[in-house]
Amino acid sequence: xxxxxxxxxxxxxxxxxxxxxxxxxxxxxxxxxxxxxxxxxxxxxxxxxxxxxxxxxxxxxxxxxxxxxxxxxxxxxxxxxxxxxxxxxxxxxxxxxxxxxxxxxxxxxxxxxxxxxxxxxxxxxxxxxxxxxxxxxxxxxxxxxxxxxxxxxxxxxxxxxxxxxxxxxxxxxxxxxxxxxxxxxxxxxxxxxxxxxxxxxxxxxxxxxxxxxxxxxxxxxxxxxxxxxxxxxxxxxxxxxxxxxxxxxxxxxxxxxxxxxxxxxxxxxxxxxxxxxxxxxxxxxxxxxxxxxxxxxxxxxxxxxxxxxxxxxxxxxxxxxxxxxxxxxxxxxxx
Numbered sequence: 001x002x003x004x005x006x007x008x009x010x011x012x013x014x015x016x017x018x019x020x021x022x023x024x025x026x027x028x029x030x031x032x033x034x035x036x037x038x039x040x041x042x043x044x045x046x047x048x049x050x051x052x053x054x055x056x057x058x059x060x061x062x063x064x065x066x067x068x069x070x071x072x073x074x075x076x077x078x079x080x081x082x083x084x085x086x087x088x089x090x091x092x093x094x095x096x097x098x099x100x101x102x103x104x105x106x107x108x109x110x111x112x113x114x115x116x117x118x119x120x121x122x123x124x125x126x127x128x129x130x131x132x133x134x135x136x137x138x139x140x141x142x143x144x145x146x147x148x149x150x151x152x153x154x155x156x157x158x159x160x161x162x163x164x165x166x167x168x169x170x171x172x173x174x175x176x177x178x179x180x181x182x183x184x185x186x187x188x189x190x191x192x193x194x195x196x197x198x199x200x201x202x203x204x205x206x207x208x209x210x211x212x213x214x215x216x217x218x219x220x221x222x223x224x225x226x227x228x229x230x231x232x233x234x235x236x237x238x239x240x241x242x243x244x245x246x247x248x249x250x251x252x253x254x255x256x257x258x259x260x261x262x263x264x265x266x267x268x269x270x271x272x273x274x275x276x277x278x279x280x281x282x283x284x285x286x287x288x289x290x291x292x293x294x295x296x297x298x299x300x301x302x303x304x305x306x307x308x309x310x311x312x313x314x315x316x317x318x319x320x321x322x323x324x325x326x327x328x329x330x331x332x333x334x335x
Contacts, residue, residue: 027316114186
């Protein structure tokens with residue numbers, strides 16, 4: 001049986017079991033869960049009861065001791081007026097534009113206060129949802145997810161525009177991230193007060209930014225963000241390549257780190273396991289969605305044998321993931 005206390009003990013370095021506990025800190029919504037439960041996208045993106053109902057299915061149907069909200073990462077951007085696709089039964093909402101994507105990055109305007117940012121809209125709904133889950137399901141380890149200040153700035157001004165401007169005149173770019181930081185710090189703090197864990201989708205992506213740019217535009221602001229979240233555990237999640245900035249990412253002040261580790265799980269562990277608790281690292285597409293249950297069990301056991309404290313998908317669970325594959329991860333210690 002999976003338990004919340006096992007996950008807490010693992011993140012605190014106190015777990016005494018032979019095999020690390022399974023968990024999901026990333027996106028959990030799948031078609032199988034939606035069809036069986038009646039809670040589905042897109043309603044679960046926007047209605048709190050359906051959000052909570054779907055978030056509970058990995059526990060109720062599969063046997064995980066975790067629940068994770070939300071199912072997308074557009075709430076912060078839409079709160080500031082970004083245009084986004086609403087999503088449907090198979091796809092998540094996605095930011096597609098904003099009025100600040102003009103091709104030229106000027107100084108940011110004065111945005112709403114941090115208090116206003118977190119007391120209305122979907123940001124407020126997610127804070128309320130996390131609080132309800134934590135209060136009503138004390139046996140579950142609740143993770144809330146958010147983006148960071150750089151990610152929010154990219155959505156507002158455009159990633160390509162930001163990259164071009166940062167090479168020509170970086171000061172306005174820094175001002176934009178600086179303007180986003182108080183909003184995200186307030187949001188992270190509020191989530192940490194009602195969650196067991198806050199996962200930050202951190203902008204440490206080498207496909208987008210060079211290590212020098214990450215050190216200048218991302219790392220200082222994420223360190224500040226993690227320092228604000230004292231009410232819970234924290235996890236930094238980075239999609240894509242992080243080989244050249246792994247130590248920087250592991251030293252931002254988070255409790256745990258989730259990165260693309262399936263290519264070299266031992267190498268990642270050897271480099272940063274003394275700095276941070278590693279969450280990993282079952283590959284989401286080739287294994288969780290397309291693999292066989294036996295392959296998932298084999299991967300989970302490999303990561304556990306190496307010493308990863310928590311065994312989880314290394315990125316969001318694809319919506320097409322079969323229930324049998326989720327069950328294989330949840331029960332890998334029994335098989």
